Amino acid sequence: MYVFIVNPQAGNGRGKKVFSKIKKSRYYKQIESTYYYTEYAGHTTHIVKKLSRESTIKAFIIIGGDGTIHEAINGLGSRNIPIAFIPGGSGNDFARGLGIKGNPVTILKEIVQHHSILSYWVGNYTLDSSIEGKYVNSVGIGFDAQIVHTANKSFYKRVLNSVGLGTLTYVIALIHVLLHFRPMRIEMDIDHKKRTLTNCWMITTANHPYYGGGMKIIPTAKIQPNTFPILIIHNISKWKVLALFLTVFTGKHVNFKEVEILEATKLSITTDEKSYIQVDGEAKFSKIITIKKLSEPISTIATKSKQIV
Numbered sequence: 001m002y003v004f005i006v007n008p009q010a011g012n013g014r015g016k017k018v019f020s021k022i023k024k025s026r027y028y029k030q031i032e033s034t035y036y037y038t039e040y041a042g043h044t045t046h047i048v049k050k051l052s053r054e055s056t057i058k059a060f061i062i063i064g065g066d067g068t069i070h071e072a073i074n075g076l077g078s079r080n081i082p083i084a085f086i087p088g089g090s091g092n093d094f095a096r097g098l099g100i101k102g103n104p105v106t107i108l109k110e111i112v113q114h115h116s117i118l119s120y121w122v123g124n125y126t127l128d129s130s131i132e133g134k135y136v137n138s139v140g141i142g143f144d145a146q147i148v149h150t151a152n153k154s155f156y157k158r159v160l161n162s163v164g165l166g167t168l169t170y171v172i173a174l175i176h177v178l179l180h181f182r183p184m185r186i187e188m189d190i191d192h193k194k195r196t197l198t199n200c201w202m203i204t205t206a207n208h209p210y211y212g213g214g215m216k217i218i219p220t221a222k223i224q225p226n227t228f229p230i231l232i233i234h235n236i237s238k239w240k241v242l243a244l245f246l247t248v249f250t251g252k253h254v255n256f257k258e259v260e261i262l263e264a265t266k267l268s269i270t271t272d273e274k275s276y277i278q279v280d281g282e283a284k285f286s287k288i289i290t291i292k293k294l295s296e297p298i299s300t301i302a303t304k305s306k307q308i309v
């Protein structure tokens with residue numbers, strides 16, 4: 001049996017519209033399925049956690065945005081039930097990373113007819129040695145995390161999302177944060193090599209290139225086991241940061257001399273003061289953060305185009 005989990009709030013109601021379309025399709029009518037609408041933040045994790053023990057589930061089909069898929073992954077237990085995703089959010093970076101695009105009904109057709117499994121190594125994060133979780137897209141500390149925090153609590157996010165200009169939210173928040181941001185002093189431990197940065201703007205790790213609704217933050221990031229890329233931006237002027245972010249949609253920002261990209265199996269960061277952290281586009285607050293890859297992949301149901309790669 002397929003289990004649809006639909007976030008009706010995702011993409012300002014897009015999740016609900018996508019599912020209405022799906023329900024009318026012949027592919028939906030052909031399969032044995034059940035569905036749940038999420039009713040509150042965190043509900044997807046509870047549903048997945050509860051149902052993961054049932055042996056009759058063929059796959060969870062998540063309809064929503066990055067926040068919903070993040071919650072689904074965090075509810076999965078040791079039984080590796082496949083997860084399929086039909087984009088219904090505003091940013092949908094997870095879908096970009098997996099190469100899922102196009103008409104929702106066509107995506108459903110591929111899910112149920114081909115059921116091609118792609119291994120996906122999610123990341124694991126620990127905050128202040130107490131909060132632990134998995135991330136599907138990226139974790140960032142510093143400038144980008146503060147932009148996420150500012151954007152998510154802004155009044156303009158909902159307005160711009162409703163007219164399909166969600167990306168503009170982050171541009172406005174970027175300018176806002178740029179005016180006040182103070183670079184950080186950071187102690188890093190990258191695979192047991194210690195390093196101190198005194199003028200650090202941000203550090204981001206990612207499981208695939210995309211974040212913030214299509215920005216190619218780490219263009220070379222790949223869905224892969226064991227290691228993950230780390231992007232560091234430091235020793236840069238405010239105005240150069242602005243120039244850098246103008247090129248982030250094309251991935252050309254990596255050519256700036258203030259941008260470094262490394263690869264690691266384990267990363268620990270300690271900041272002088274508690275700082276904002278973004279995890280899959282949600283802001284958190286912490287002083288010590290540790291990142292590594294989970295050793296066992298989860299199973300995602302990919303589209304045909306991604307299987308060929």
Ligand SMILES: Nc1ncnc2c1ncn2[C@@H]1O[C@H](COP(=O)(O)OP(=O)(O)OP(=O)(O)O)[C@@H](O)[C@H]1O
Nearest residue numbers: 010011038039040041065066067068089090091092
């Ligand atoms: N019924 C609900 N009411 C309010 N919030 C909900 C409900 N169901 C789920 N949520 C929360 O909505 C949040 C946002 O959803 P999601 O991230 O999927 O959509 P989005 O923000 O439009 O898309 P994206 O993250 O791709 O930009 C999720 O983190 C989830 O916790």
